[in-house]
Amino acid sequence: MQMHNFNSGPSILPEKVLQQVAASIIDFNNIGLSILEIGHRSTWFEAVLAEAKQLIKQIMQLNDDYEVLFLHGGATTQFLEVPMNLLPANGTAVYFDNGIWGKKAIKEASHFGKVHVAASSADKGHTYINKNYTIPTDAAYLHLTSNNTVEGTQWHQFPTTNVPMVVDMSSDIFSKQEQFSQFKLIYAGAQKNIGAAGVTLVVVHKSILGKVDRYLPPMLDYQQHIANGSMINTPPVISVYITLLTLRWIIEEGGLAEMERRAIERSRLLYSALDSLPLFVPTVAREDRSHMNAVFTLTTTALENEFLAACKQHGMVGIKGHRSVGGLRASMYNAMPLSSVQALVALMTEFNNKHYNN
Amino acid sequence: MQMHNFNSGPSILPEKVLQQVAASIIDFNNIGLSILEIGHRSTWFEAVLAEAKQLIKQIMQLNDDYEVLFLHGGATTQFLEVPMNLLPANGTAVYFDNGIWGKKAIKEASHFGKVHVAASSADKGHTYINKNYTIPTDAAYLHLTSNNTVEGTQWHQFPTTNVPMVVDMSSDIFSKQEQFSQFKLIYAGAQKNIGAAGVTLVVVHKSILGKVDRYLPPMLDYQQHIANGSMINTPPVISVYITLLTLRWIIEEGGLAEMERRAIERSRLLYSALDSLPLFVPTVAREDRSHMNAVFTLTTTALENEFLAACKQHGMVGIKGHRSVGGLRASMYNAMPLSSVQALVALMTEFNNKHYNN
Numbered sequence: 001m002q003m004h005n006f007n008s009g010p011s012i013l014p015e016k017v018l019q020q021v022a023a024s025i026i027d028f029n030n031i032g033l034s035i036l037e038i039g040h041r042s043t044w045f046e047a048v049l050a051e052a053k054q055l056i057k058q059i060m061q062l063n064d065d066y067e068v069l070f071l072h073g074g075a076t077t078q079f080l081e082v083p084m085n086l087l088p089a090n091g092t093a094v095y096f097d098n099g100i101w102g103k104k105a106i107k108e109a110s111h112f113g114k115v116h117v118a119a120s121s122a123d124k125g126h127t128y129i130n131k132n133y134t135i136p137t138d139a140a141y142l143h144l145t146s147n148n149t150v151e152g153t154q155w156h157q158f159p160t161t162n163v164p165m166v167v168d169m170s171s172d173i174f175s176k177q178e179q180f181s182q183f184k185l186i187y188a189g190a191q192k193n194i195g196a197a198g199v200t201l202v203v204v205h206k207s208i209l210g211k212v213d214r215y216l217p218p219m220l221d222y223q224q225h226i227a228n229g230s231m232i233n234t235p236p237v238i239s240v241y242i243t244l245l246t247l248r249w250i251i252e253e254g255g256l257a258e259m260e261r262r263a264i265e266r267s268r269l270l271y272s273a274l275d276s277l278p279l280f281v282p283t284v285a286r287e288d289r290s291h292m293n294a295v296f297t298l299t300t301t302a303l304e305n306e307f308l309a310a311c312k313q314h315g316m317v318g319i320k321g322h323r324s325v326g327g328l329r330a331s332m333y334n335a336m337p338l339s340s341v342q343a344l345v346a347l348m349t350e351f352n353n354k355h356y357n358n
Numbered sequence: 359m360q361m362h363n364f365n366s367g368p369s370i371l372p373e374k375v376l377q378q379v380a381a382s383i384i385d386f387n388n389i390g391l392s393i394l395e396i397g398h399r400s401t402w403f404e405a406v407l408a409e410a411k412q413l414i415k416q417i418m419q420l421n422d423d424y425e426v427l428f429l430h431g432g433a434t435t436q437f438l439e440v441p442m443n444l445l446p447a448n449g450t451a452v453y454f455d456n457g458i459w460g461k462k463a464i465k466e467a468s469h470f471g472k473v474h475v476a477a478s479s480a481d482k483g484h485t486y487i488n489k490n491y492t493i494p495t496d497a498a499y500l501h502l503t504s505n506n507t508v509e510g511t512q513w514h515q516f517p518t519t520n521v522p523m524v525v526d527m528s529s530d531i532f533s534k535q536e537q538f539s540q541f542k543l544i545y546a547g548a549q550k551n552i553g554a555a556g557v558t559l560v561v562v563h564k565s566i567l568g569k570v571d572r573y574l575p576p577m578l579d580y581q582q583h584i585a586n587g588s589m590i591n592t593p594p595v596i597s598v599y600i601t602l603l604t605l606r607w608i609i610e611e612g613g614l615a616e617m618e619r620r621a622i623e624r625s626r627l628l629y630s631a632l633d634s635l636p637l638f639v640p641t642v643a644r645e646d647r648s649h650m651n652a653v654f655t656l657t658t659t660a661l662e663n664e665f666l667a668a669c670k671q672h673g674m675v676g677i678k679g680h681r682s683v684g685g686l687r688a689s690m691y692n693a694m695p696l697s698s699v700q701a702l703v704a705l706m707t708e709f710n711n712k713h714y715n716n
Contacts, residue, residue: 009397010394010395010595018383018394021394022380022381026380031361033675036371036376036554036600037371037376038365039365039366072431072435073430073577074430074577075591076577076591077591108575189591197594198556198595199556215469217438218434220438233434233435234367237368238555317391
């Protein structure tokens with residue numbers, strides 16, 4: 001059966017990348033050893049890491065004031081590492097409360113300094129991006145989540161400010177063209193658009209570091225990670241390698257312009273079905289809809305399980321909404337072919353016509 | 359060319375495990391999706407995690423007072439997490455200074471409380487295990503490194519004490535039979551004997567937790583990891599899966615008794631060559647020699663590069679010593695066949711006879 005992978009992350013990867021990973025598990029670059037069996041300080045892995053860093057810089061069009069790190073711990077560890085490194089004990093950080101990940105980041109930051117929540121969309125269950133905010137000019141930094149994986153909202157225009165901007169791009173990085181230099185720190189768990197679980201990309205402008213007095217343990221200190229080239233200890237070798245292959249694939253396919261074109265094409269098709277089929281209800285404010293994660297419900301919620309069963313029968317996985325919000329969700333990351341969204345829309349249409357009797 | 363993988367970590371894995379990993383990258387358990395593409399909260403991955411935990415308990419013969427965790431961050435993050443969770447600000451922890459990893463653990467712990475170094479082998483460049491120690495009975499815990507990967511020493515008899523023992527077993531875990539219940543916390547980066555880089559095993563007796571007052575960030579809090587079943591955030595899925603396959607392999611091959619038999623057979627063969635070939639000099643005190651990592655030099659150090667070149671020519675990788683100590687090192691983890699050690703010994707003998715003219 002042809003599978004259609006709508007998982008929210010870990011999620012779909014390009015078929016070509018999977019083939020390359022599988023081959024390298026047996027024999028990496030014809031050296032007679034598995035990628036899993038080579039030392040992280042071998043010239044083999046050093047070349048992997050160097051190329052991955054270089055491709056990140058190239059895709060992001062960033063200069064050498066930025067450093068590229070590949071770290072352990074997932075984006076959740078960045079919720080901790082960001083305030084530890086950037087928020088002086090007597091300083092203030094600006095956060096946005098537009099979803100579950102932003103809330104977790106706020107909670108963590110509040111242990112290190114003062115957190116000013118510039119705007120919250122909690123009043124409507126985080127179904128929109130609250131753009132009614134002012135940013136204190138003396139803040140140490142501003143933190144936002146570019147795409148809310150769980151709630152299905154996305155920033156389509158970022159704030160303009162002189163305060164250094166930190167962005168959690170875990171679920172929409174490299175899905176569209178972006179002025180990355182507007183940010184001073186960008187982080188993203190790899191397991192949606194740039195690889196598999198186990199590695200986190202951090203890109204940081206060096207000018208914002210070294211301004212806090214607290215003790216920073218080596219594994220949580222950006223400056224030490226930079227000084228050690230992401231190798232304070234053994235990095236997650238296979239996950240870094242999968243990211244490299246995914247970056248190569250993005251470039252080969254046409255780069256961010258092409259990723260953006262595909263994301264718009266996929267999401268337009270799906271939202272158009274959600275808007276036109278009366279059984280299906282998109283839950284997010286139209287202007288804030290995510291191009292990565294479409295969240296929706298059924299007007300007859302009792303039918304949700306039946307719809308999920310139909311999805312399963314048609315090889316469509318990952319349609320169930322996040323346990324914190326319920327409902328349904330279709331995630332459409334870079335590697336998703338348009339044909340999978342077409343298949344989902346066809347099934348939705350059929351299901352709508354079967355069950356919606358007005 | 360037949361390769362012989364003496365890497366110190368990441369290092370050799372069983373051929374069968376590599377084949378299974380490669381297959382699962384294309385299609386995991388015939389579900390039509392890659393192991394890299396499934397959600398970490400899917401029943402598929404939940405089964406992987408549950409089996410891995412159960413096999414750890416089975417191999418270690420531990421009761422339910424112990425919890426098994428699979429964490430991000432490597433053993434180096436445990437250097438931080440152990441004192442954060444176990445060392446009260448006014449308490450004392452006992453550490454052993456027998457090598458580079460113990461030293462790093464000491465440095466990190468000293469930021470959280472008082473560290474009492476019970477014994478050090480720094481006087482002889484960490485070429486032995488200093489067993490001349492007394493352990494303060496009121497210490498919060500005792501920490502030791504069971505095997506010193508870099509220096510090639512190994513504890514063959516652990517201290518006897520009522521103080522809770524914490525052990526970094528990164529480089530010799532599951533290479534021999536052990537009374538694991540003598541420890542209250544065992545941790546190990548997976549990339550030597552139990553899998554690939556990217557995941558760290560932590561096994562902890564619950565009785566030692568909850569005794570410090572400081573703020574513990576979720577990602578560094580054993581109790582929160584336990585409460586969330588190692589899934590506070592997305593775990594390193596592929597690395598956990600590789601560990602599961604490696605654990606299955608250990609059991610299929612005959613368990614720890616068989617791993618121990620093989621380790622002794624391999625290391626006896628190599629040390630016997632080091633003892634008998636005059637060109638080669640084992641650097642470690644005989645009684646403390648590691649069965650995992652044999653460290654040595656050449657009487658004529660000028661010949662080291664030539665020997666390394668000969669190794670390379672014969673497909674033997676990883677023989678160069680750690681950059682901090684120099685010299686040569688052969689690591690012989692669980693997956694290494696005796697034939698690789700036989701090949702190395704044959705080459706050493708040939709090299710000795712060619713160059714040692716007395």
